[in-house]
Amino acid sequence: MNVAVVMGGYSDESVISLRSGQLILNHIDKNKYKPFEVHILNEGWYCLIDQQKYPINKADFTFTKDNQTIQFDVAVNTIHGTPGEDGHMQAYWELLELPYTGCSFYQSSLTFNKRDTLSVLSKFNIPKANSIYLSKGNEIDGDKIVKELGLPFFVKPNQSGSSLGVSRVNSLDDLPKALEFAFAEDNDILIESYLKGREVSVGVIKYNGATKVMGITEIISQNEFFDYEAKYLGKSEEVTPADLTEEIKTRVEETAKKVYESLGMSGFSRTDFIIMNDIPHFIEINTNPGLSPQSIFPQQADYSKMPMSDLLDNEIKLALERKPIWKK
Template sequence: MNVAVVMGGYSDESVISLRSGQLILNHIDKSKYDAFEVHILLNDWYCLIDEIKYPINKADFSFKKDNQTIKFDVAVNTVHGTPGEDGHLQAYWELLELPYTGCSFYQSSLTFNKRDTLSVLSKFNIPKANSIYLSKGDVIDGDKIVLELGLPFFVKPNQSGSSLGVSKVNSLDQLDKAIEFAFAEDNDILIESFLKGREVSVAVIKYEGETKVLGITEILSENDFFDYEAKYLGKSKEITPADLPLDIENHVIETAKKVYESLGMSGFSRTDFIIMNDIPHFIEINTNPGLSPQSIFPQQATYAKIPMINLLNNEISLALQRKPIWKK
């Protein structure tokens, strides 16, 4: 079976995605699959074999080598950010009737949009921060924001990952810079109230027919919050499993499962919470979590004692079972 391990992307997260793709290539079951390294970059789609780039034919997601057309049976998607985490690639593969791992194009698009995710989860009584939504060109009233959210607060791009474009605002004189920083990533931004508490990240997957939590990791950032530098440049401590009282641990597990199921998720995910007053408050869900050596998800898989080869076999099996929406 030919498997495209798809990595890269059009955003600044592409560097992280390429590392994630290498981990998958290293752990995929080579007795079952012929794995191909496929790069999807802004100006170049290709399959990399022995340092030679073979262009991907976008008409059917195939490539030619030695005058032979090679097609894929399934795509393992590890593209962080656009177009692999916001639904675009998934919708394209759906039209080609090519099975793919992870959640569907709709869930991918929904969860990449922070505002829409929060709106859906509010119907399921998931605790979260208070927020204000702004678009480029809107009038921004700093005093009104402080009155509604208090200080400090966070400014975030509505659609972005890896904490790109995120700032913590401790005083109003920092607001303009934070807004400019967020708008550099997206035309829409969220301004969220500060939640004071312990930050945890929870891996949730569908595994052997059940919604399963792999583990809970506590984030202790050396920086003011868990920003890009803390995530990928060693400026944080990540403690797996998190040392939580049993009742709070169970509350986090049940809330993480509820988020996953409420959003209709499938595939790998990582959901972040702030535990404030013993209650986990939802921050965001990542539907293509990083799998680089610095990433949290592989740590949690190790804690759960599930080898990555088994997790990938499970993901590919789920992908092959899923049918395009018009064939259901």
């Protein structure tokens, strides 16, 4: 079975995605699958074989090598950010009727949009921060924001990952720089109230027909929050499993499952919470969690004693079972 391990992307997260793709290539069962390294980058789409680039035909997602057209049976999607975590690649593969791992194009698009995700989850009584939604060009009243959310608060791009463009605002003097930082990533932003508590990240997957929690990791950042530097440059301590009471652990696990199922998820995911007053408050969900050596999800797989090859096998099986939306 020809498997396209698809990595890269058009955002600053592409570097992390390329590392995630290498982990998949290293762990996929080569007795079952023939993996191909496929890069989706601003510079082009290509399959990389022995450092040689073979362009991908966008009409049918194939490539030609030695006058032979290579077709894929399934795509393993590990693009972080656009176009692989926001639904664009998934919609494209749907039209080609090419099976792909992870959630559908709708769930990908929904969960990549922080505002829309929060809106859906509010119907399911998931605790979360208070927030204000703004677009570039809107009038911004700092005093009104403070009155509604208090200080400190967070400014975030509406659609971005790896904490790119996220700032903590401790005083209104910090706001102009935070807005510039966020608007550099997206034309729409979220301003959220500060949640004081312990931060945890929860890996959740669909496995053998059931929603399964992989593990709970506590994140102890050396910075003000779990930003890009803390995530990828060693400025944090990640403790798996998190040292929680059984009562709080159960509460976190049940909330993480509820989020996963309420959003209609499938595939790998990692959901972040702040535990405030013993209640897990939702921050965000990642539908293509990082799989680089520094990433949390592989730590949780190790903790749950689930080999990555088995998890990938499960993902490919789910991809092959899923029918295009118009054939359901």
